[in-house]
Amino acid sequence: MPEVAVPGSLADPLAAFFDHLASETRHSQRTCDSYQRDLNRFAVWLNQHQYHQWQAPNSHDVRRYVADLTRQGLSGRSIARHLSAIRRFYRFLVREKLATDNPALDIRAPKSGRRLPKVADVDQVNHLLDSLPDDPLEIRDVCMFELIYSSGLRLSELAALDLDSVDLRGSQVRVQGKGGKERDLPVGRKAVAAIRAWLPVRSGMASDAEQALFVSQRGDRLSHRSIQSRLSRWGLVKGADQRLHPHMLRHSFASHMLESSGDLRAVQELLGHADIATTQVYTHLDFQHLAQVYDKSHPRARRRRYDGGSDKDAQNHE
Incomplete structure (x- = not known):
């Protein structure tokens, strides 16, 4: 996703949170960067939907955001990471009295099919x-x-x-x-x-x-x-x-x-x-x-083909 400027009303609390991550909890730079990417993306989405304060969205809005991420092709694991960042951020906002509740608290990411490892024969x-x-x-x-x-x-x-x-x-x-x-x-x-x-x-x-x-x-x-x-x-x-x-x-x-x-x-x-x-x-x-x-071997599983016949003809013969 291209970098988009986060509006000031949403950016200031984010800056305070990122400073908290880096100085108080001493997270690695890689972790801080991950939080920043995910939360900036959520902030841009909120701004596009006319939410200009962090206390404005509710759980229904977070579900809409999850649905948008799903439509954009993000995996269940990636969406779970986004939700984790949002929940963590809102805990910070509640602690700092910048929000009254955590709208992502009970939201779960959609399950992804388990990816099987690739093997060579x-x-x-x-x-x-x-x-x-x-x-x-x-x-x-x-x-x-x-x-x-x-x-x-x-x-x-x-x-x-x-x-x-x-x-x-x-x-x-x-x-x-x-x-x-x-x-x-x-x-x-x-x-x-x-x-x-x-x-x-x-x-x-x-x-x-x-x-x-x-x-x-x-x-x-x-x-x-x-x-x-x-x-x-x-x-x-x-x-x-x-x-x-x-x-x-x-x-x-x-x-x-x-x-x-x-x-x-x-x-x-x-x-x-x-x-x-x-x-x-x-x-x-x-x-x-x-x-x-x-599928290739069982006589009741494999599809038969007849010379000169179409797939439909083969199905009729079966």
Whole structure:
């Protein structure tokens, strides 16, 4: 949304609130910027609807605002964030005696359909990982991608790996997940071979003092952005039919493991999810796959086509 000047009667209380966020509650700049964008948008909307004081709108008006955001295509999560900012702002206004009540108090955002993570199919992953590297950096890249897919690592977990995180003899890796929780994960045969190929190359890039497993050409720890960029580049060079990112490999690991084993608890442990409900999203992915197979295969589900006949003719024959 383009920046629009907020009228003075609405702007002054906003300025006081933003100062309160920055100085009294010591919110981060990123959080303050988010509040400012969302509340400025609401202030412009109020001004357009002839509300020039913050105490003027009621709960019905906030519902109208939510309806407008929905029509503009905002997700339920984004609208919930807007409402949270409005509620927080009105708590401040009530405290400062600039408003008598909070019109957003009982308003809830519409529910969004849960977005399923994108995954690559097994054949595509095999094609990408079996492609031969052309230079030392690609040897490193293949090693990283093999390890993400082999052990279901998060991007942050991969980037944080040190030399002593990997036990090649035991074929396992120790990672530090969310909340500082460590977990030991198995490493597949192909990933072990990729690490063995990378280590001699790494020794020519990094100093003895550098402990990072994955380093840049300069010899320092590889950044998150660099890993993302290298995977995206690898997909383009090797002909992937969708944009690749590290979490897609992690999601693919989870989906393929669950599809083969059906063991949700084991996949939860491997992924490092504190709540099994987080892991259950992959059961929906697996069901989608099964539903596609069913639609294509079941004699009472698939649509028959007759040579020379239209779709309507085929339906009549069924």
